[in-house]
Amino acid sequence: MNILDKERKVRELESKIDDLGNKEMSDRLKLEIENYKQTTMTNLTPWDRVLLARHQYRPTAKDYIEYICDDFIELKGDRLFRDDKSIIGGIGTINGNVVTIIAQQKGKSLDENLKRNFAMPHPEGYRKALRLMKQADKFRRPIITLIDTPGAYPGLEAEERGQGEAIARNLLEMSNLTVPTIAVIIGEGGSGGALALGVTNTVVMLENAIYSILSPEGYATILWKDASLASEAAEVMKLTSYDLEEFGIIDRIVKEPLGGAHFDRTLTFQNTKKAILEELYKLRKLTGEELRDTRMKKYRNFGFFQRFNYDNL
Numbered sequence: 001m002n003i004l005d006k007e008r009k010v011r012e013l014e015s016k017i018d019d020l021g022n023k024e025m026s027d028r029l030k031l032e033i034e035n036y037k038q039t040t041m042t043n044l045t046p047w048d049r050v051l052l053a054r055h056q057y058r059p060t061a062k063d064y065i066e067y068i069c070d071d072f073i074e075l076k077g078d079r080l081f082r083d084d085k086s087i088i089g090g091i092g093t094i095n096g097n098v099v100t101i102i103a104q105q106k107g108k109s110l111d112e113n114l115k116r117n118f119a120m121p122h123p124e125g126y127r128k129a130l131r132l133m134k135q136a137d138k139f140r141r142p143i144i145t146l147i148d149t150p151g152a153y154p155g156l157e158a159e160e161r162g163q164g165e166a167i168a169r170n171l172l173e174m175s176n177l178t179v180p181t182i183a184v185i186i187g188e189g190g191s192g193g194a195l196a197l198g199v200t201n202t203v204v205m206l207e208n209a210i211y212s213i214l215s216p217e218g219y220a221t222i223l224w225k226d227a228s229l230a231s232e233a234a235e236v237m238k239l240t241s242y243d244l245e246e247f248g249i250i251d252r253i254v255k256e257p258l259g260g261a262h263f264d265r266t267l268t269f270q271n272t273k274k275a276i277l278e279e280l281y282k283l284r285k286l287t288g289e290e291l292r293d294t295r296m297k298k299y300r301n302f303g304f305f306q307r308f309n310y311d312n313l
Helices: 003-020 023-040 046-053 061-068 110-115 123-138 156-160 163-175 191-195 216-224 227-237 241-247 265-283 288-300 303-307
Strands: 071-074 087-094 097-104 143-149 181-190 202-206 210-212 252-254
Touching: 003 023, 003 046, 046 210, 046 227, 061 087, 061 097, 061 143, 061 181, 061 265, 087 123, 087 265, 097 123, 097 265, 123 143, 123 163, 143 191, 156 163, 163 191, 163 288, 181 191, 181 265, 202 241, 202 265, 216 227, 241 252, 252 265
Parallel strands: 097 143, 143 181, 181 202, 181 210, 202 252
Antiparallel strands: 071 087, 087 097
16 A cells, blocks of 8 residues: 555545544544554555655645745746746845745646646756756855756757757756755656756755655666656655655755655645744855855765765866
């Protein structure tokens, strides 16, 4: 039984509470539900976390922005082709801190997902993001990115307009920014589509988010020629927040309510806001050069290449 099956059972039990008409029995059922959640919604498998990261009712980037920011002004367009609605960005304030926020936005319905291209950016989306980052660097505003994408859009038109170059340009330019940068992985963090917003000083990840080179389905298709083995692929891909924290790929995990972020959105937003402010406070102590140098060193030391001393280059 996966996490979605367990959630359905919880929802069924919760729907019976109002029909009981007896406070004592209702309280007893509520206690049973909490006990059930405690025993079945802990120690989740990697595939459970994949399902939660993709959950239909999981909060989207706009939900986080609306809760976390005191105010937010959206800025649109890449000044080259068009405005890509899969990425939203602008200037906001968080407890008096003026920041630039850039986020990948999923839809809450089929129509909105089609409008947002299922949060799979075209190159103009990454160019819009880069425009806002360079603006933030010029005016000394910290940058916060919210990552939630299956990956960059792989269509013909995206390739014609330079998808690979747009992603590579973001990786290069983000490395050289001299303002505090924080990435928050709130759902799916897929491949270069996520990394194009993820080269930051600090990477924060929600507990049930995922971050990987490709989807479990893609991994299973390439390795075993069978996409139905996605759950097995998730077990070996090391894509969960706990795996990535152990490897040093991410810096901090934001706890989620039992059952996932959608079970208690307010608590999730509060935990995320607290993490952002605490990390921002740490980064503000560094100079622009220190921010750039520590960021570069962080990414150069990933993986097996950490044995090499890049400081001598």
